Amino acid sequence: MSVPILNYLVLSAVLFSIGALGVLIRRNALILFMSIELMLNAVNLAFIAFARQWGDVAGQVIVFFVLVVAAAEVVVGLAIIVNIFRTKETVDIDEIDLLRG
Numbered sequence: 001m002s003v004p005i006l007n008y009l010v011l012s013a014v015l016f017s018i019g020a021l022g023v024l025i026r027r028n029a030l031i032l033f034m035s036i037e038l039m040l041n042a043v044n045l046a047f048i049a050f051a052r053q054w055g056d057v058a059g060q061v062i063v064f065f066v067l068v069v070a071a072a073e074v075v076v077g078l079a080i081i082v083n084i085f086r087t088k089e090t091v092d093i094d095e096i097d098l099l100r101g
Contacts, residue, residue: 008049015042029081029091033074040070 015038022035044063051059085091 005049005053009046012042012046012049015039015045027092027094029084029093029096032093033077033081037070037074040066 019035019037019039019042022038023032026032026035044066047059047063047066051057051063081091084096088096090096
């Protein structure tokens with residue numbers, strides 16, 4: 001008994017939608033990064049579902065590279081957020097105008 005690919009794709013679409021809503025609605029930088037990670041993981045789930053459906057390893061290799069890029073993005077992003085929090089004492093992206101010239 002195997003789970004149909006449609007179930008995986010529906011779950012992936014729901015997770016991606018939740019992440020997109022988090023990016024569009026929330027103003028906290030940490031929530032913004034968590035929403036971006038949720039969207040990346042939703043895309044990874046779709047890649048894995050298609051790789052399993054077609055019996056190909058290419059989807060799993062792509063997921064590996066996406067996870068590596070996401071880990072690097074989190075490290076750099078959190079370092080920037082911590083640095084901005086130390087100077088501005090807020091993580092609200094509406095109040096951060098540090099990069100404005």
